[in-house]
Amino acid sequence: MTNSALGDIARVLNNSKRVAITCHVRPDGDALGSALALCLALRNAGKEAYMICEDGAPERLSIFPAMSEVSVSLPVKFSDIDLFVTVDAADVTRIGIFCDEYLKFKGVTLNIDHHISNQGYAKYNYVVPESTATCEILPEILLAAGFEITKDIADLIALGLLTDSGNFSHNDVSAKTFAVASLLKERGADICRISYLMFTRQTRGRAILFGKVLNRLRFALDGKLAFINITQKDFETTGTDKSHTEGFVDYALSIDEVEVSVSLLEVKPNQYKASLRSKRVNVNAVASNFGGGGHVLASGCMLFGELEEVIERLTYAVYQQL
Numbered sequence: 408m409t410n411s412a413l414g415d416i417a418r419v420l421n422n423s424k425r426v427a428i429t430c431h432v433r434p435d436g437d438a439l440g441s442a443l444a445l446c447l448a449l450r451n452a453g454k455e456a457y458m459i460c461e462d463g464a465p466e467r468l469s470i471f472p473a474m475s476e477v478s479v480s481l482p483v484k485f486s487d488i489d490l491f492v493t494v495d496a497a498d499v500t501r502i503g504i505f506c507d508e509y510l511k512f513k514g515v516t517l518n519i520d521h522h523i524s525n526q527g528y529a530k531y532n533y534v535v536p537e538s539t540a541t542c543e544i545l546p547e548i549l550l551a552a553g554f555e556i557t558k559d560i561a562d563l564i565a566l567g568l569l570t571d572s573g574n575f576s577h578n579d580v581s582a583k584t585f586a587v588a589s590l591l592k593e594r595g596a597d598i599c600r601i602s603y604l605m606f607t608r609q610t611r612g613r614a615i616l617f618g619k620v621l622n623r624l625r626f627a628l629d630g631k632l633a634f635i636n637i638t639q640k641d642f643e644t645t646g647t648d649k650s651h652t653e654g655f656v657d658y659a660l661s662i663d664e665v666e667v668s669v670s671l672l673e674v675k676p677n678q679y680k681a682s683l684r685s686k687r688v689n690v691n692a693v694a695s696n697f698g699g700g701g702h703v704l705a706s707g708c709m710l711f712g713e714l715e716e717v718i719e720r721l722t723y724a725v726y727q728q729l
Contacts, residue, residue: 411531417552419515419531423490425455427481431496432461432503433649433680436605438495439464440567441519441541443473445494447563448554457481461503465650470604473563481505489514493529495541495567497522497700519544523691524700536702539579542567543587558595565596566605573657574606578686578704606654613651616641620655626665627722631729633659634718636671636679656682667693667725671717674709679717682707693724 428446430438442458449456459481464474481488485508496502497520499509509516518529521544523536535544542564549556556564568588572580575588592598609617619641625634635655642648649672656670667690670682681699683690683706691706697720699708710717 409527410533410535413533413547413551416517416519416531416533416548419490419517420449420548420552420554421452423449423454423515425483425488426490426492427457427459427485427488428492428494429459429496429502429505429509430494431501434460434462434464434495435653436468436570437540437542437567439468439474439477440563440565440570441494441545443471443476444542444545444560444563444567445492445519445549446476447473447557447560448549448552451557451560452552452554457483459505461505465648467650467653468566471563471566473559481508485512488512490517491515492517492519494519494545495522496520497525499528519548522701523703524695524706537579537581539577539581539584540567540571542571543584546587546590556590556594561591561594561596562601565591565598565601569598569602569605570653573654574602579702610647610651612645612647616645616647616651617655619645620652621658624659627718628726628729630662630664631666632722632725633662633665633668634671634721635659635669636673636714638673639675656684660684660686666729669721669725671710671714677712679710679714680707681710681717681721688725688728690725690728692728693721696724 428442430442446456446458458476459478464477468474491512500506516529518532520534521538521541525534538544620635656668659665659668666686667688668684672680685704689703691703694700694706694708697708
């Protein structure tokens with residue numbers, strides 16, 4: 408895939424009048440941060456911009472006023488939109504209920520992302536796999552377009568940068584990551600507060616949930632592979648939901664022998680959302696075996712079957728990459 412020139416991306420954004428922006432389903436901090444930052448920047452530049460997502464923003468991110476802008480439907484007709492933007496979505500199917508509208512859209516499409524599995528499905532594509540987050544890419548796009556990075560926008564971009572970099576702890580963090588963080592700080596981003604809210608602060612329910620999950624930690628492949636699983640019953644008994652599991656999968660990577668950590672979230676009986684994290688193993692290759700993907704060291708996929716069967720299949724796929 409060949410990226411569109413940054414100047415062309417800037418021209419497309421400046422020439423737009425009415426824009427729809429979406430991200431992947433079950434959005435995380437990077438998806439919401441990049442989409443909403445772009446939405447605010449476009450509005451500040453005098454455009455009509457709408458942020459839509461199959462799933463609304465999780466309650467824990469309500470600390471950002473802009474989260475109230477996330478809508479599960481477009482308030483105007485898609486035919487009235489002249490630019491349709493996807494952010495942080497490796498594949499067009501990842502935008503869920505808006506995929507059909509995107510595929511039949513007659514206007515200009517733009518794809519901004521950082522996933523290595525992204526093949527460039529829009530008319531204009533700006534995909535930088537070496538970036539730790541889509542929010543690491545966004546400032547250069549906004550600056551190229553001449554859009555102002557206000558404090559509110561800087562906070563949203565910082566949210567994505569912090570969450571996808573694991574609070575600057577992941578192996579793909581680069582000098583550019585810190586340069587972007589420095590720029591955001593200059594523009595007023597409260598990085599310390601956002602870091603505390605995302606990585607330290609938690610509800611009592613989340614703490615109890617984590618204890619339950621950690622009690623089921625199990626290992627395979629001579630301790631190189633670790634699994635945790637989260638059930639719907641766990642959510643019911645702790646008064647939590649899937650948004651409270653952010654960061655769970657990273658815990659096992661702190662264990663010396665562990666090379667790959669897998670979190671299995673029960674979506675419904677015999678369906679599991681697998682999140683994979685790694686120190687060095689290509690988990691994008693693992694996830695691709697099951698129709699998923701993402702990054703070399705952080706990927707995800709959906710698996711179907713009994714829990715033990717799912718664990719066995721994932722174990723063999725990881726074994727092939729070790």
